[in-house]
Amino acid sequence: MKILVTGSSGFIGSHVCESLHAAGHDIIGLDIQRIIRPIGSPSALNIMSITDSLATKDLFDREKFDAVIHLAAKTGVPGGELDPKGYWDVNVNGFNNIKYLCVKYNVKKLIYASSSSVYGTDNDMAPKSAYAKTKKFNESDAAFLGSQLRTVGLRFFTVYGEWGRPEMSIYKWAKAALNNEPINIFDSKLITSRYYTYVDDICRGIKKVLREPKELGGASVYDVAGPTSIPIVTAARDIFCMTESDSKINLMENLHYDVASCEPSNRLLPLAESTSFIVGLSTFINWAKSGGMAHG
Numbered sequence: 001m002k003i004l005v006t007g008s009s010g011f012i013g014s015h016v017c018e019s020l021h022a023a024g025h026d027i028i029g030l031d032i033q034r035i036i037r038p039i040g041s042p043s044a045l046n047i048m049s050i051t052d053s054l055a056t057k058d059l060f061d062r063e064k065f066d067a068v069i070h071l072a073a074k075t076g077v078p079g080g081e082l083d084p085k086g087y088w089d090v091n092v093n094g095f096n097n098i099k100y101l102c103v104k105y106n107v108k109k110l111i112y113a114s115s116s117s118v119y120g121t122d123n124d125m126a127p128k129s130a131y132a133k134t135k136k137f138n139e140s141d142a143a144f145l146g147s148q149l150r151t152v153g154l155r156f157f158t159v160y161g162e163w164g165r166p167e168m169s170i171y172k173w174a175k176a177a178l179n180n181e182p183i184n185i186f187d188s189k190l191i192t193s194r195y196y197t198y199v200d201d202i203c204r205g206i207k208k209v210l211r212e213p214k215e216l217g218g219a220s221v222y223d224v225a226g227p228t229s230i231p232i233v234t235a236a237r238d239i240f241c242m243t244e245s246d247s248k249i250n251l252m253e254n255l256h257y258d259v260a261s262c263e264p265s266n267r268l269l270p271l272a273e274s275t276s277f278i279v280g281l282s283t284f285i286n287w288a289k290s291g292g293m294a295h296g
Contacts, residue, residue, distance in 0.1 A: 001210070002026045004065045005157030006050055006098060007072035008042050009035040011164050012113070012202055016069060017042050019203035019254065020210075028063055030056075030229070031072065037163055060105045069206060070098050070112040072133075076167060078116060078165035080131035092141075093132035098140065103150050111148045114221065116138055116157040116195070119263075143219040150218060152209050154202075157264065159224035161199030161280065162287040171280070173236050173289045177245035184230060186252045192232045195225035195264060205269050221270035229263070230277050235237050238278070242285045 003020060007013040008029030014037050019026050021042070021259040029042030029057035032049050048055040060156045065276045074080070080087040095112065102110045115195045118139065127133045135155075160170040186192075205224040233249065240247055 001066040002028065002063065003210075004028050004030060004041060004059075004063070004068045006030045006044060006068070006070045007113075007121060010068065010071060010075075010160075012159060012199060013071045014163060015161065015199045016071065016203055016206055019200075019207065020069075023207060028059075030059065030064070049090075050098055051090060051233070052069060053280070056097060056101060060101045060107075061069040064263075065102075065106065065107050067111065068102055068107055069097065070097060070110060073113065074184055075131070075165070077129045077131045078167075080129055080134070084130035085229050087130050087134055087144060091131075092137055095138045095271060096141070099145070099149070099151070102146065107149065109210070110140070110142075111150065111154065112138065112151045114153040114155040116155050116225070116264075118155060121177045145219065147218065151220070153219075153221040154200060154205060154209070154269065155199045155221065155223045157223065159197050159199055159202055161284055162292055164199075164284075166202050166293075168220045170220055170235065170239070170284065171293075173239050174243065174285060175293055177239050177243040178293075180246050182248045182250055183236060184250045184252050185236060187232055188249075188251045189254050190231070190233060191253065194232055194235070196235060196277050196280070197224060197226040198275035198277075198283075200228070200280075201271060201274050202273050204273070205247050208269065208271065220267075222267050223264040224263040224269050224271075226277060226280075228229065228273045235281075239285065242282060243289070244275045 004027050005027055007012055007016050008131060009031035021027050027042040029045040030048060035047060046059055059092050074087045096135045118127050120126040120128050120138040127136045139153050142153060164171045177201050202224055237248055
């Protein structure tokens with residue numbers, strides 16, 4: 001299949017490109033920047049924004065994609081609180097542009113990244129952050145396409161792994177631990193947990209959806225989550241143990257837009273195998289110890 005991966009230079013995007021290329025697909029990348037990593041090089045990389053309707057139209061007209069995996073977005077909850085308008089422009093308007101190009105050019109399937117943050121507090125489906133609101137809007141909007149396009153939204157739960165984003169918690173804590181520096185954890189009441197999901201399981205989930213029987217249309221949303229919920233303080237202590245660190249934990253008040261914990265719904269995407277937190281974390285820590293963070 002010829003597949004467009006938006007956000008192909010990013011953390012998840014580069015891993016997805018590598019995984020799909022290994023499976024024999026022809027991968028075309030789209031990103032606003034070129035980031036060189038020793039993984040995930042698409043057959044061609046197009047430097048453009050997903051909000052650039054003319055450039056993206058020319059790309060779709062030229063390439064004739066069988067499927068699109070839409071990962072490009074402004075990411076992270078804190079950034080959305082500082083720039084809600086920018087997040088809406090890229091995450092919602094950019095998604096709309098890609099979505100309607102898929103319809104116009106008869107793309108068979110659009111797989112897009114959503115987020116566990118759409119669940120809000122206690123799974124009340126009331127997003128608390130600007131970032132989460134953009135993701136929930138996209139899920140609702142995709143459903144309006146009906147039979148025009150097969151769309152599958154994947155709600156990613158706290159993804160971690162090699163070449164991750166430096167502002168993500170697992171990455172930050174590992175870097176601090178390797179330098180024996182203290183870390184701040186926003187969980188003063190010790191109530192926060194996460195379904196940490198190793199990036200290889202994200203790739204497995206996307207390939208599973210790509211392999212599903214062809215359908216005329218319709219919208220689905222699935223959760224992609226690690227196998228168990230881990231208290232975030234426990235995750236930090238596991239990192240300290242694996243790095244033999246003397247780092248200390250400073251417990252801070254929870255941020256107003258943060259969600260203490262959320263559970264995958266009954267729409268959990270079943271995977272033939274999933275990576276336990278200890279196995280995935282061990283792989284990540286070994287990468288970090290070998291100097292991976294100096295390049296990531």
